[in-house]
Amino acid sequence: MSLPxxxxxxxxxxxxxxxxxxxxxVEFATGALPASINLPLMTDDERHQVGLRxxxxxxxxxxxxxxxxxxxxxxxxxxxxxxxxxxxxPSAVLYCAxxxxxxxxxxxxxxxxxxxxxxxxxxxxxxRGFLYQYLMDYCTDNMFTIVSGMTxxxxxxxxxxxxxxxxxxxxxxxxxxxxxxPLDEQPAQIDFENRIAIDLLKIQDQHPxxxxxxxxxxxxxxxxxxxxxxxxxxxxxxxVVIDMxxxxxxxxxxxxxxVERYLKTLAFFGATGEQEFARYLRESLLRVQKRLGxxxxxxxxxxxxxxxxxxxxxxxxxxxxxxxxITQDYYDPMYSYQLEKKKELVVFRGSREAVVEWLERx
Numbered sequence: 001m002s003l004p005x006x007x008x009x010x011x012x013x014x015x016x017x018x019x020x021x022x023x024x025x026v027e028f029a030t031g032a033l034p035a036s037i038n039l040p041l042m043t044d045d046e047r048h049q050v051g052l053r054x055x056x057x058x059x060x061x062x063x064x065x066x067x068x069x070x071x072x073x074x075x076x077x078x079x080x081x082x083x084x085x086x087x088x089x090p091s092a093v094l095y096c097a098x099x100x101x102x103x104x105x106x107x108x109x110x111x112x113x114x115x116x117x118x119x120x121x122x123x124x125x126x127x128r129g130f131l132y133q134y135l136m137d138y139c140t141d142n143m144f145t146i147v148s149g150m151t152x153x154x155x156x157x158x159x160x161x162x163x164x165x166x167x168x169x170x171x172x173x174x175x176x177x178x179x180x181x182p183l184d185e186q187p188a189q190i191d192f193e194n195r196i197a198i199d200l201l202k203i204q205d206q207h208p209x210x211x212x213x214x215x216x217x218x219x220x221x222x223x224x225x226x227x228x229x230x231x232x233x234x235x236x237x238x239x240v241v242i243d244m245x246x247x248x249x250x251x252x253x254x255x256x257x258x259v260e261r262y263l264k265t266l267a268f269f270g271a272t273g274e275q276e277f278a279r280y281l282r283e284s285l286l287r288v289q290k291r292l293g294x295x296x297x298x299x300x301x302x303x304x305x306x307x308x309x310x311x312x313x314x315x316x317x318x319x320x321x322x323x324x325x326i327t328q329d330y331y332d333p334m335y336s337y338q339l340e341k342k343k344e345l346v347v348f349r350g351s352r353e354a355v356v357e358w359l360e361r362x
Contacts, residue, residue: 003107006093007121009130013198014205018089020082020117022096022106023124031190033127034198036095039081041102042070063101079109086115099123128190131197138200139233145362146234147355148216148339148346149242151177151331152249155215158242158356164203164210171195174222176215177331178287179257181222181280183268192224213359216338239342240358241349250324258319262311278308285322288330300325 006012012019019036021028024047028038042050046069054062070078086092094110096102099122107119120127147155156175159165169175172192173182187195203212216239219231226234265280266273281304289297300322307318339346348358 003104003111004116004118005121006118007126009127010201012093012120013127013131013201018085018092019120020085020092020094020106021124022094022102027097029188031128031188031194032124034191034195037085039078039085041078041096041106042066046070075109079113082106082110082117083113083115086110086117093118093120095120095123095127097123098125128194131194134201135193135197135227136229138204139229143211144234144237145211145213145359146216146237146239147213147242147359148239148342149244150249150335151327152253153242153244154252154352155242158352158359159213159215162213162359164207165213166196166199166203168196168214168217168226169221171199172221172224174224176217176221179284181284183264186222186224189224193227196230211362237345238347239345240355241339241346242352242355243349244352246327250320250327253323253327254316254320258316258323262316281308285326288326292326292330296329
């Protein structure tokens with residue numbers, strides 16, 4: 001039986017082609033593709049058992065054991081899950097780790113059920129390898145435009161609004177500061193890198209002659225890190241800097257890290273939202289305790305606790321006090337120091353509106 005094989009990795013990724021990942025859940029958790037769903041051929045435990053049999057008795061024995069573990073009603077349930085996904089996503093493809101036995105067997109069982117689903121040649125390893133090499137090659141051949149400026153200048157909003165903007169914080173699911181932790185989890189490191197590569201691939205496909213615009217980031221965004229070759233290229237690229245009054249920045253920070261975060265926390269946690277919001281604020285402050293120093297941290301915590309206690313009486317206004325202090329004592333000095341080191345790379349500087357206009361022309 002001749003079953004379809006596909007290896008046009010670039011087009012698969014550009015088209016956001018739905019993919020059935022038949023690897024075990026533990027493999028999927030360490031890295032996958034954004035358009036994929038994990039409908040495994042074997043559970044983690046089944047895969048472990050088959051792996052031990054392969055190690056001790058060879059491939060034929062391992063295959064026989066796999067058929068023993070996945071048969072009858074179990075097999076029927078798994079084939080049905082693949083069928084259901086294919087019926088909802090007729091253009092879907094499937095893959096396993098390396099395009100070997102697991103995806104071949106899945107493809108065969110689907111064919112026996114009357115569905116021809118293309119199998120990705122080389123599996124996840126080849127898709128991942130394509131994205132890794134693409135990202136490396138892009139950074140070798142191209143520069144970026146980096147949007148910088150003090151915290152609270154709305155850099156992320158600018159990146160998200162630009163057709164050539166690549167949102168690293170969005171890919172990392174983290175706002176990049178101690179107060180930027182997500183309500184849910186950050187993606188796995190490999191998923192973060194895959195997301196960057198796919199977003200970059202799409203920008204280059206749609207705007208091949210345009211320079212990609214990034215936000216000024218440190219190498220780490222929360223618990224995820226920007227690949228060193230990518231971060232190095234960012235550090236060599238041209239910078240544009242947003243200048244904005246402190247009060248305007250403070251208002252933006254207050255809206256984002258207090259008002260909006262409070263509402264999102266309540267929506268996410270429900271009955272425990274109030275406690276979770278207070279915990280988020282305190283833990284975020286304590287993350288920068290070493291840089292602030294013990295006494296300053298103690299003072300800021302007192303101001304924060306007071307604001308939490310009266311936030312419903314003063315419509316969250318008291319939070320502006322500690323937020324202004326930490327911005328002046330921590331974030332602004334840090335950004336000033338970093339910007340000073342990059343001043344030779346600055347090609348434009350101005351108001352937020354002027355920077356957006358400059359970027360749209362470029």
